[in-house]
Amino acid sequence: MARVIIMGGGVSGHTAASFLAKWIGKKHEIIVVTPNALWNWIPSNIWVGVGDMSKSEVTFPLAPVYKKAGIDFRQAKAVSINPEGKESSDDAFITIEYTGQDKEEQREEITYDYLINATGPQLNFQATDGLGTAGHSGDHTVSVCSADHAVHASQELKICIEKMKAGERQTFLIGTGHGMCTCQGAAFEYIFNIEHKIKQEGLRELADITYITNESFLGDFGMGGIHFNTGGYTTSSKIFAESLYAERGMSWILGAHINKVEEGKVTYETLDGEINEQEFDFAMLIPPFGGVGLKAYGKDGVDITETIFAPNGFMKVDADYTPKPYEEWKPSDWPRTLQNQDYKNIFAVGIAFAPPHIISKPMSSPNGTPINPTPPRTGMPSAMMGKAVAMSIRDMINDVSIEPTHTASMAEMGAACVASAGKGIFKGTAAAMTVYPIIPNFEKYPGTGRDNNGTTGEIGLAAHWIKHILHFGFLWKAQMKPGWTLIPE
Amino acid sequence: MSKSDHIKHIEPYSPQFGAMIPGKFQKFLRTCVLWQLVRFVAINIRMTILILKSHH
Ligand SMILES: Cc1cc2nc3c(=O)[nH]c(=O)nc-3n(C[C@H](O)[C@H](O)[C@H](O)COP(=O)(O)OP(=O)(O)OC[C@H]3O[C@@H](n4cnc5c(N)ncnc54)[C@H](O)[C@@H]3O)c2cc1C
Numbered sequence: 001m002a003r004v005i006i007m008g009g010g011v012s013g014h015t016a017a018s019f020l021a022k023w024i025g026k027k028h029e030i031i032v033v034t035p036n037a038l039w040n041w042i043p044s045n046i047w048v049g050v051g052d053m054s055k056s057e058v059t060f061p062l063a064p065v066y067k068k069a070g071i072d073f074r075q076a077k078a079v080s081i082n083p084e085g086k087e088s089s090d091d092a093f094i095t096i097e098y099t100g101q102d103k104e105e106q107r108e109e110i111t112y113d114y115l116i117n118a119t120g121p122q123l124n125f126q127a128t129d130g131l132g133t134a135g136h137s138g139d140h141t142v143s144v145c146s147a148d149h150a151v152h153a154s155q156e157l158k159i160c161i162e163k164m165k166a167g168e169r170q171t172f173l174i175g176t177g178h179g180m181c182t183c184q185g186a187a188f189e190y191i192f193n194i195e196h197k198i199k200q201e202g203l204r205e206l207a208d209i210t211y212i213t214n215e216s217f218l219g220d221f222g223m224g225g226i227h228f229n230t231g232g233y234t235t236s237s238k239i240f241a242e243s244l245y246a247e248r249g250m251s252w253i254l255g256a257h258i259n260k261v262e263e264g265k266v267t268y269e270t271l272d273g274e275i276n277e278q279e280f281d282f283a284m285l286i287p288p289f290g291g292v293g294l295k296a297y298g299k300d301g302v303d304i305t306e307t308i309f310a311p312n313g314f315m316k317v318d319a320d321y322t323p324k325p326y327e328e329w330k331p332s333d334w335p336r337t338l339q340n341q342d343y344k345n346i347f348a349v350g351i352a353f354a355p356p357h358i359i360s361k362p363m364s365s366p367n368g369t370p371i372n373p374t375p376p377r378t379g380m381p382s383a384m385m386g387k388a389v390a391m392s393i394r395d396m397i398n399d400v401s402i403e404p405t406h407t408a409s410m411a412e413m414g415a416a417c418v419a420s421a422g423k424g425i426f427k428g429t430a431a432a433m434t435v436y437p438i439i440p441n442f443e444k445y446p447g448t449g450r451d452n453n454g455t456t457g458e459i460g461l462a463a464h465w466i467k468h469i470l471h472f473g474f475l476w477k478a479q480m481k482p483g484w485t486l487i488p489e
Numbered sequence: 490m491s492k493s494d495h496i497k498h499i500e501p502y503s504p505q506f507g508a509m510i511p512g513k514f515q516k517f518l519r520t521c522v523l524w525q526l527v528r529f530v531a532i533n534i535r536m537t538i539l540i541l542k543s544h545h
Contacts, residue, residue: 239509246508249497384543413543416536429519432532434539454539460519462529466536488540 002028002113002397005094007078007294009034009062011042011379012350013118015386015489018480021069023394030070031110035077035099037061039478040147043379044471046189048150049284050157050197052423055147058475065479075100077292078119079107081308083343084299092345114393117315117348118386121289124178130261131177131287140261141177141283144190153284157194160282164203170281173266175212177285179257179371182222184215185378187286188241189419194284195248196422204249211245212253212278212285214371216271216363218242222373224360226435227448228457234448237433240457244421244431253278255363257371258285273366289351289374291315307342314354316340317347321354326361331411331441333357337404338389347389347404350382359439379474380415381438383489384408411439414454418467421459425468432456432463 004020006013009032017032024030038059047053066073076096085091091111098106123145125132132138142153160170174191176184191211198207211218219225219237226237245252255271265279291313298304309315319335333356340346348354355375364370385408392404414436421429434456440449448455477487499505511519518524 242504242508243510246499246505247510249505252504380540380543414539416539426522427520432536434535436539436542454542456535458528458532460525460528461522462525462532465525465529466532488537 003031003111004028004114004116004393004397005031005033005110005112006116006118007033007094008118008120008350008352009036009039010118010120010350012120012352012382012386013116014039014478015383016116016118016349016390017066017071018069018478018484019387019390020394021071022485023390024397025070028397029072031072031074031112032062032066033074033076033078033094033096033110034062035075037063037075037100038147039065041471041475041478042145045144045147045150046186046193046420047423048147049142049144049153049190050193050423051154052193052197055151058471059147060475060479069480074098074110076103076108078294080295080297081115081346082297082299083115083308083346086299086301090299092343113345114397115346116386116389116393117294117346117352118350119292119294120351122292122313123287124290125287127180127288128178128258128261131258131285137285137287138261140263141285143287144186144284145286156282157197161198161201161203163281164198164201164206167206169206169208171279172207172209173212173278173280173283173285174209175253175256175285176214176373177258177261178288179214179269179369180288180374181214181286182289182374182376183286184213184221184373185376185417185419187211187213187284188221189421190284191250192244192248192419192421193423195250196428209248209250210253210278211250212256212258212266212268214256215360215373216255216371218245218252218254220360220373222358222360222376223435223438224440224449226433226455226457227450227452228433228455229452230457234452237457240431244459255371257365257369261285269365269367269369269371271363271365271371291352291354308340308346310354312354315346315348315352316342317353319354319356321356324357329357331409331437331439334409334411334439336407336409336412337392338385338408339392339404347393349385349389349408351377353385375410377410378415378417380417380489381408381410381413384413387489411437411441413437418463418470420464420467423464423468426461428464428468429459429461430463430467431459432466
């Protein structure tokens with residue numbers, strides 16, 4: 001009997017665990033180590049953040065789901081990996097520290113045959129002075145990265161709405177809290193939902209709404225922008241995004257690295273080297289992401305973290321990490337099997353794997369401050385990586401192959417993204433975007449780097465319906481309710 | 490009522506001044522239930538093709 005441990009029960013880890021349990025769970029052991037008792041459908045946190053959904057509508061308890069699926073659930077965080085075992089044993093193991101199940105702070109070693117790192121991002125609020133501490137936003141701004149953060153954001157928003165009802169003008173600042181952030185999509189969705197909410201309240205004239213971003217142009221999204229076929233033109237996402245903001249009377253600040261957050265004010269540096277300030281009454285600023293800080297040790301106890309992990313804390317896999325200039329980046333730099341090359345029984349999926357480089361063009365201010373989006377790893381690619389790695393491990397355990405049998409390269413897959421612009425069965429809208437492939441391939445698709453037939457974007461009520469259906473669909477799938485395998489990743 | 494009533498004042502030479510602004514008909518289509526039912530089917534087909542192309 002083989003044992004597979006999945007560290008992290010979010011989008012990618014939960015997908016891998018569910019499929020492994022279904023395919024090989026009867027004969028082999030599947031363990032999920034994840035620190036939260038509740039599973040969160042993160043994309044719907046946007047609606048929690050404007051008070052349109054409650055925390056309970058976007059979360060569910062994991063324990064009963066895992067019990068039914070035959071998955072051994074450890075409510076704990078992984079602390080370290082010993083891929084070679086220790087002096088007394090050759091068995092590879094991880095060390096975990098419990099956060100629940102009445103074993104808080106207790107440590108345990110668990111051996112594994114295969115290990116999947118799906119620990120997602122560490123929310124590095126502390127990277128910007130005044131933005132917060134590791135994992136938590138500070139006193140001046142809010143976040144929507146977790147369901148609890150989003151509940152807090154909605155409470156703060158409510159206070160602003162009350163002030164506007166009393167005739168007080170309010171300034172909203174939404175965007176990225178550091179020059180090296182990713183996840184612009186979440187900030188994009190949140191600003192549109194805030195605007196929609198305020199409009200619904202009849203208070204739009206009293207709100208100044210500004211987007212601040214590390215993107216050098218609106219619509220970069222950390223992917224170097226996208227081109228859609230629309231109205232007989234191949235149109236850049238810059239045009240698409242600028243139109244959406246301008247239509248709603250929202251302004252934007254581009255190429256910004258926020259270096260300080262104070263009560264009601266941010267100080268930021270721009271790509272042209274200027275230092276500016278922007279005041280706010282309400283600010284939601286996404287933190288930069290890093291790896292969760294897992295350590296690795298050799299058999300003799302020597303720290304081998306740098307062998308397995310990149311300096312940003314993400315796990316190295318089968319990518320080409322050779323440093324090279326932007327002009328020499330190739331789609332083949334991106335990992336395919338997501339297998340660690342030093343320890344072939346370890347894989348990393350979703351946000352946890354180390355990208356070979358960013359996707360957008362690297363940029364910095366004249367002072368040398370890097371200001372560019374880091375690569376997004378959204379829900380669909382994350383889940384697809386989880387499933388591909390689950391298939392490979394299943395086949396390796398079943399002796400079908402000694403090498404991974406499936407791939408999930410961001411250079412060979414597309415992403416579908418539905419970004420909400422406001423909720424409502426008849427008045428809601430969302431932007432439905434598809435991009436293929438995620439990593440531009442200028443050799444295969446000269447011109448825009450992407451397949452023009454697979455790269456599309458439009459805004460409307462239909463996309464909102466899809467977003468809402470996805471909310472229910474993915475929560476259904478994650479709870480492994482009847483027919484869950486029919487819902488695609 | 491002038492034809493451009495749907496456009497609020499945009500400060501000349503501001504970044505927003507260079508943006509494309511949708512007209513009334515375009516905005517109407519975005520929440521027109523009949524048209525959006527058609528778009529719903531179209532977007533779903535598009536996404537299904539994308540998913541099929543992406544699995545390896
Ligand atoms: C507000 C917001 C809105 C978004 N909206 C969209 C959207 O509309 N569409 C879309 O495609 N994507 C969206 N995303 C992105 C999407 O949420 C991520 O792509 C996806 O969650 C990444 O999956 P993951 O498994 O890599 O990480 P996660 O889903 O974050 O999962 C990581 C898991 O690991 C756990 N963990 C952390 N540390 C440890 C440890 N030491 N040991 C064990 N476990 C650990 C965490 O608790 C978590 O459960 C959004 C993100 C945000 C923040």
